[in-house]
Amino acid sequence: MKKIKQLDRFLLERFPLIWHTKIVYVLFFSVITSLFFYIWGVTYTTNYLINNFSVSRFIEHSNAMLFLVILWLIGIIVWSLSFFRKSAIRHFYPLQRFYLTRLFGLFVIIFWSFSWPLFSFQWGVNHKVRELAPQEELKAMISTINLSQVLLGMESPSYRSYLNMAHPEVQIISYDKNSESWSNSIKIIDSSMMETGGKLSSPFLTDYHPGENLRYTDTVNRQLIQFVTYKNIVEGNPCNRHNYDYVTGWKKYADLVPYKPFDLRLCKNQLIQPNKLDKQPISIFNSYYFSFYGYRHSYRYYDYSEVHPSREFNREVVDLFNSENTYDKGKQVLDRYARFLSKHEVRHSLNTDSIWSYVLNHADRFIVKNPVSGSSEDPDFISSIQNNYNGITEYEKFRASQDQNYYHTPMYFVANTEVSELYENAAEVYAYSYSWPLIMSSLFGAVALAFIFLLLSIGNIIHMLIAVPIGGALVILNVFFFFFAVYRRTEYGVDINFRVFSQMLVFAFILYSLFFIFYRSKKVGKAVLNITMYLCFVAAPIIPFVAAIFFDLLLTEKATRCYETYRIHTSLFYVICDPLWILLIGTGFIVLFTAFIKPILSKPE
């Protein structure tokens, strides 16, 4: 207590503004709160949550966000009472240089510090995720997890998906017995090419009719199929393009599927990509760059997260099946997988011995019904199945005998979504460096609040309340003019955007001119001057952007491509689209405006 009193006296005697704003205590409070939220983040995070929810949403799930909002409200109210009870600017005229600018700066720091718990909670969560799911362990398990998907026969393998992946140039056209029609997915085909080995010899294009080419038909799984290879061509000029698919040949099923039917399961995708955890933490600059410049060059930074088949992975599976001790190797993989699932509390029900034996013994089946579900199933229901049937063989026999249209839950399951979520979260945590959007958002919030509190510090609350409807009326007037501009645009032939922004600039000019005139005039009351000042102050951080857009429109070049007009913006446009510049410019103009405040405050009524 004595130390606090000493500190208080030191600040009061040497740094009155810091003492007045209580920033030291606010920062201390923020640090303590952040620590509390860090601990909250650590204790809240469990295996169950990691497996089921995105780590970035934990703050909402834990109600920490709600608690933080309540804490913010209480903190702001208590701080406001403390600050406004001793407002120097209301009681006398503080002599310190840049008093209002420094006050604004301190407000920004104070309000920004209120957002620190958001970050610390996430750090707590990340810390716990690192502890529960070590990166090395997860990396080492990727191969096991993916192999296990195959060995457990999870999800039905399909030659169609295999062909989609292995032979993307092949189009599958199947014959539906019920409707007695072909699924003709190739719309345009040059029929004249049929006899010429699929070479395009004429621009005359017609629809391809599989029924007219029955000699190329194959039978797969008691269904008539044609495997057609095709190619895409583009014709015309850049402004008038036409895409055509044309048949280049036909394939036989045996040519396309090199392995025995059982090996179709090798076409399975990997549940977890091998490089899933290889993302490196990105620097704050890159984080910012990706977040906000990404939209301008999205094709460069787009993160392709879709899963691609891996030939290496499939080779690994083939090797396992072709080895002499397939059973032992597979059993080891599955046991390791089961232990991993148990450790990380992923919901599952597995009898690796029984399943693996069954899968191996039924390798001759072309399309097996998946004996293990990849979804999260009701454990009680699964138990009842396991109790009612004498092993997987009996149950699968029962499943095979049932109507295909009804789904019967497999006897075992692994919640694959939980495994995926675990890896997603781990990837996010291990690549986590800074959340630039969160930093920017919190800074925006802090500047906005600081701006409001600066207004309240200098302002007469009655005048401010009057300024609100007047400001609203000005906005409505602007909107009115805007619609007028839209209505008359065809007459004037002026770019509508140009009209709107030039109109806003004219309004701003009038507002600032009035402000200057009112300040110089002896006849204008202080209330009118104050209200004008508040309006100008609020407009101050907006005007540079309006001006920038106006000048961008003025200097921008128009270009036409394929009969469509588009704009080549100036660099100014990209600067004001950038949140960092928006923040800096907006804040800069607020600070600049503070220079006008003292003369207004001291002007006689």
Next chain:
Amino acid sequence: MNLFTTKLNQTREHLIHGDIDLGFRCLVDCVLDTQNTNHYRAVIDLVEWHEAHENDNEAYTEKLLQLTDSLTNETVLFNEIPTLLAVDTLVKEYPRSKFSIGPISLDLKAGEIWGLVGENGNGKTSLLRTLAQDLSYDSGTIQYTNELQKLNSYELKTHLAYIPQRTPKWHGSLKSNLKFAASQYGTFGEENELIVLMYIIRFGLWKFRHHRWSELSSGYKMRFELARTFLRKPKLLLLDEPLANLDVLAQQLILEDLKNMGKSLSNPLGIILSSQQLFEVEKVADKVIFLKQGKPVYSDHSGQADVNENTTPETILELDAQITKEVLLQILSVHQPTKASYNGGVFLLHFSAEQHMNDIMQTLINHQVQMTYIRDISKSTRRLFIQH
């Protein structure tokens, strides 16, 4: 002998003659004039000592004298400022109510006190606020000393301290508020503590330094405002009814303090104060402005009214006695009263200028009239209140 030595001698005399409180206040003024923090510390130590030894007056006086002697070698220069505020035919109009103040002219020098009196609603507060640059004016000029004239409006306002009749509530302890004000005006570190304690001592707030606003009486709230204002080192102090809600003793003390501190050698300042306490104000004011319907009547310390007062000199007495008006006039008939009125509280008696108060009192004594109050208001602005 310079002014500082004179002040020291006066202080010594007060102490030797047993006027300890007065002597102590004069001593604090002298110490403040030196602007020497060592002397500040000595005073503060002495006050702390006195607090612990309240009954040891002899030793206390001895220590005060020693402290006074220690100031003898200090050199305090007094640069007299010719005119602090020069107002020329200032007019402030309120077109809606068709009321106007002025034309007012005044020439306030540093160290001077001007009183501003008048009935309610005659423009005293408006005039003070106009001089404090709180309100604009319609015609005339307000010129400040060169030092102030070159400042911008905001900086100028830091030197024009206007204390309203109802001072705003403050929060926290009295001392912390004073320290805050001092640091806002560039007094930092140890000097901040010392100067604040000095003004706390000077305005008799020592016992209340840790008190809060709600724990202070009106008089001490006013003292706090004055202390806070003096910490701002103002050049012009404008006080609106500072004596309202104060008891007679407190009124006298505050006026004495203002008079002495206004004549500070290190930071002389001009003071204009409005009040209804005419006689108390007249005692300390160098000049008095009486505002009637916004129009000024000036009166100097001798009671000499300005040329605008178109009345013949006369002796005017205010009398409170247990007697009827008829009997009173009969008794005083020898003095030929020109006018007599009774407002329910006191008699107002007008005589020719040749009649003196002593003679009239003697007549009343001779007739064994029980007087509870009598005052000669011939030279007081009080007379202006009753002239219609």
